[in-house]
Amino acid sequence: MKENQNHENASFKDYENPKDKNIYQKAELFGQYIANWQSRGHWNYRQVCLSGSTAEVILEGEPDKIYVATVYNDYLGLSQHPAVKAAAIAGIEKYGVGVTASPAIGGQMDFHVEIEQKIAGFFKREAAMLFTTGYTANTATMQALFKKEDLAIADAGVHASMIEGVKYTTNVKTFLHNNMEHLERILKGNQGKYRSMVVVIDGVYSQPADLAPLADIVYLCKKYGAFLAMDDAHGVGVIGETGRGVIELHDAYQDVDIITGTFSKTFGHLGGYVVADPELIEYLKYQAAQHIFSVAPTPASRCVLKSIDLIDEEPWRKVKLWENINYLKKGLHDLRLNTEHSASAIVPVIIGRPGLNAEVCKLLLEAGVYANQIGYPAVNLKSARIRMSITAAHTIDHMDRILEAWEWVKVKMNIKNFE
Numbered sequence: 001m002k003e004n005q006n007h008e009n010a011s012f013k014d015y016e017n018p019k020d021k022n023i024y025q026k027a028e029l030f031g032q033y034i035a036n037w038q039s040r041g042h043w044n045y046r047q048v049c050l051s052g053s054t055a056e057v058i059l060e061g062e063p064d065k066i067y068v069a070t071v072y073n074d075y076l077g078l079s080q081h082p083a084v085k086a087a088a089i090a091g092i093e094k095y096g097v098g099v100t101a102s103p104a105i106g107g108q109m110d111f112h113v114e115i116e117q118k119i120a121g122f123f124k125r126e127a128a129m130l131f132t133t134g135y136t137a138n139t140a141t142m143q144a145l146f147k148k149e150d151l152a153i154a155d156a157g158v159h160a161s162m163i164e165g166v167k168y169t170t171n172v173k174t175f176l177h178n179n180m181e182h183l184e185r186i187l188k189g190n191q192g193k194y195r196s197m198v199v200v201i202d203g204v205y206s207q208p209a210d211l212a213p214l215a216d217i218v219y220l221c222k223k224y225g226a227f228l229a230m231d232d233a234h235g236v237g238v239i240g241e242t243g244r245g246v247i248e249l250h251d252a253y254q255d256v257d258i259i260t261g262t263f264s265k266t267f268g269h270l271g272g273y274v275v276a277d278p279e280l281i282e283y284l285k286y287q288a289a290q291h292i293f294s295v296a297p298t299p300a301s302r303c304v305l306k307s308i309d310l311i312d313e314e315p316w317r318k319v320k321l322w323e324n325i326n327y328l329k330k331g332l333h334d335l336r337l338n339t340e341h342s343a344s345a346i347v348p349v350i351i352g353r354p355g356l357n358a359e360v361c362k363l364l365l366e367a368g369v370y371a372n373q374i375g376y377p378a379v380n381l382k383s384a385r386i387r388m389s390i391t392a393a394h395t396i397d398h399m400d401r402i403l404e405a406w407e408w409v410k411v412k413m414n415i416k417n418f419e
């Protein structure tokens, strides 16, 4: 960031490594940036919630106001399910609140093995392993498997954790989001130049909210001899007849070398998983640093055994989720708002200009809708957006309240179309 640059036109990225600033100086500079946004009422990050990740929430500072929350990725509403809560409590009662050791040296409990077997079976595969978060599942797996002799080819929209994971290959190429011609060009141009090539994708992309064309990607990987890694954090529970995610749409269970995901969204808890062939999983259990040198998930995570079952036992949740999504999207389109190519439970509204985006977010909050503003570098500057996550715990009344809030914001700002 240049000295005296206007903080209003800056983004988080400008404060990552400002020239000649030591750690305190760069923190001070970033503090000025936050203060500038706060002075306009545009800083909506790290709001303190007093009521849990539910469809209606109470936020600190407004104890008498009930907001419709669209910030939680609790797609099937399982974080509040009585049976899931009971399973977490039973896990704590039996094993205590923590396991206090890494899986390699004492921390592995029988329920960890049970979860591994269950999540592997969920994807019709034989083996899986756990991490404490989805983020570490991605970084650890990619770092352990791919090194500087290898080439990673990532969709431009993949999650930050995948990019972090493949950095150590030092050979990372990105292809334009979901652009198969571009992917093929890179695969073709690099065939034989590296020990191995791995294509890295998400199933559902968390910002565009669209889906990977998995069948085409599998075809290209086979054609050019590349491995395939897919993180479907946002697809599981939401996409596919039985909620197995994007992999189910293409019956590609055996075609993805490395399937990763998280228990922090649809499953309502936290923790990451990797599903792959048994020999890869066995290797990772002793070579993935974030697994060997880090504690195993807590006994409360035993609740995900119940969450996994509930995807099959209560299919009405996915039906309700899609009823909500379709109703909301139709209403937003009637208001001439652009939800881009959203085909999942993430519904973005494209605003386009960063300053405007923050003002919209502030006004939505005023109107009782708690949503997230997403700007650069998570998306490019012209794609600034409000992002809403819809769940089965929402009702049609909630969708109406969200639509009324958008209508009010448009009138208040005297704007026909945001972009």
Ligand SMILES: Cc1ncc(COP(=O)(O)O)c(C=O)c1O
Pocket: 133, 134, 135, 136, 159, 161, 202, 206, 231, 232, 233, 234, 262, 263, 264, 270, 271, 272
């Ligand atoms: C696509 C994707 N992968 C991985 C993660 C990280 O998951 P976790 O919250 O379990 O670390 C996220 C979370 O935002 C995500 O959106």
